[in-house]
Structures are given as structure tokens and as C-alpha cells.
Amino acid sequence: MTEARSTGKFNKENQSGVVQDIFSSIAPYYDLLNHVLSFGQDIYWRKKTLQHMHFFKTYKCVDLATGTGDVALAVAKKFPEVATVGVDFSPAMIAIANKKKSNRKAKAFLGQVAFQHGDATRLPFADASFDVAVMAFGIRNIPDKQTALNEMSRVVVPGGQVLILEMVSQQNKFFQALYQAYLCNVLPRIARLFSSHRTAYYYLGQSIVHFPSMDQFCMMMQKSGLRVEKIVSMTFGITRLFVGKK
Numbered sequence: 001m002t003e004a005r006s007t008g009k010f011n012k013e014n015q016s017g018v019v020q021d022i023f024s025s026i027a028p029y030y031d032l033l034n035h036v037l038s039f040g041q042d043i044y045w046r047k048k049t050l051q052h053m054h055f056f057k058t059y060k061c062v063d064l065a066t067g068t069g070d071v072a073l074a075v076a077k078k079f080p081e082v083a084t085v086g087v088d089f090s091p092a093m094i095a096i097a098n099k100k101k102s103n104r105k106a107k108a109f110l111g112q113v114a115f116q117h118g119d120a121t122r123l124p125f126a127d128a129s130f131d132v133a134v135m136a137f138g139i140r141n142i143p144d145k146q147t148a149l150n151e152m153s154r155v156v157v158p159g160g161q162v163l164i165l166e167m168v169s170q171q172n173k174f175f176q177a178l179y180q181a182y183l184c185n186v187l188p189r190i191a192r193l194f195s196s197h198r199t200a201y202y203y204l205g206q207s208i209v210h211f212p213s214m215d216q217f218c219m220m221m222q223k224s225g226l227r228v229e230k231i232v233s234m235t236f237g238i239t240r241l242f243v244g245k246k
């Protein structure tokens, strides 16, 4: 581990390594932290995302930055006819996803979902392999967002979907101030109880605050060959689902 990685100081060049360290260190607590810090809303956000998925040709889905696999497992459960692969560059997160898969009581869908190690900016899949490429709460961690979007667009079939679920900064000034105070002060303090990683949740807050504006992000999607069909706002616009069609 480099010094920059171990101290948690990061810039655009070493961000990937730091992000990998952060998620490896918080992997065992990731689900619990997510539920606590989002007041349980994360479950609803992922569920809502699935309602916008449309399978019509390959009946395959790729869940990028899958983390502990909740989106991939939910797809496998809701769409038993669809084969899903979850990809993440943190072996610790993938290990938990695999554990959840083998722990599931509803074994009926096993075989429909697999997890593998990989980088969202260099996907090991052929062009037009999937009907749907989805990424939940991953894009803000990726320094080269355009390349990640290009890759998602490349691996879906024409007419296929690229779905990005992400927490975005607020438009309303009053709500923005409250939200930033929560993200930058409250959230890192709660998270420190669970994770020894100094910067983990400070970084999370910053990555939301510095996320591109909605217009900028839509332009990036368009640049990768997608038409932005809709933007679904959830929980007062804290989280948005960008639905792109190739």
C-alpha cells in the first residue's frame, strides 16, 4: 500500500487505490452503515431502480460496482429468467456478495447470478452483451466517469439500458446546506464508530458534494451514445436514477 493510500490523502491520480482501500476496510460493515446512514432508504432506492429495467434480447444484466451484491441479487430474484453478473474491484466486497449468495434461503435463483472481480473502466465483456448495465452508488467513486459510461454503453445492446443510481448534491439552497452539514459532519462521525479508516466517510460526503451537476452528467451520458430517457428523483431528490437508452 502506498503512503498516500495508507494515510487516505488522495488526488485524481491515486483516487482508485484509495477508494479500493476504503471499501475493503468497511466491507464487513457496509450494509449496516448503508441502512443506518440512509435511514433505510437505500433498500427502497434499489427496489425502485429495478422497476425501470427492461429485458428483451440477451436477458442478461451486468451490475457494476456491485459491492456486496444487493442490486445483482435483487435482479436475480425479481427476474428469474435473467442472468446477472456483478463486478467490483474490491475483493473484500465481492467476498461478502458471494457469501450472501450462498446464504440465501431462496436457492431457486442460484446460478442466475455470479460475481467477479473487475474494473468498471475496463470491462472484460464483448460489445452488446447485456440488455441492462446498472451501477448503484458507484459512479461518484470513479475518477474517469466518462470512460465508465462509455464502457457501460459499449456492453449493452442497441435499445438496451444504462441505469445509474446515485446520490447527488441538492438544488435547493436551504436543503443543500442541511444536507452538506449531514454529509460532511454527522455522517463521518457515525461512520468512524464502525470503520478505522480515517477518511472513508469524509470522502463519501465529498464525493457527493463534488458530483457533476445533473446537466453535466446528462451530457456525459449523451457523449457515450445514450439518450437520457428519464431522471427519477427519490427521497426529496437526494438520490436520482438516470435512465439512459442506447
Ligand SMILES: C[S@@+](CC[C@H](N)C(=O)[O-])C[C@H]1O[C@@H](n2cnc3c(N)ncnc32)[C@H](O)[C@@H]1O
Pocket (backbone or CB within 6 Å): 019, 020, 023, 034, 046, 064, 065, 066, 067, 068, 069, 070, 071, 087, 088, 089, 090, 093, 118, 119, 120, 121, 135, 136, 137, 138, 141, 142
Ligand atoms: C458505495 S459502493 C456501492 C455498492 C453497491 N452497488 C450498492 O448498491 O450498495 C461502491 C462500490 O464501487 C466499487 N468501485 C469503485 N470504483 C470501482 C471501479 N473502478 N471498478 C469496479 N468497482 C469499483 C467499490 O469497491 C464499492 O464496492
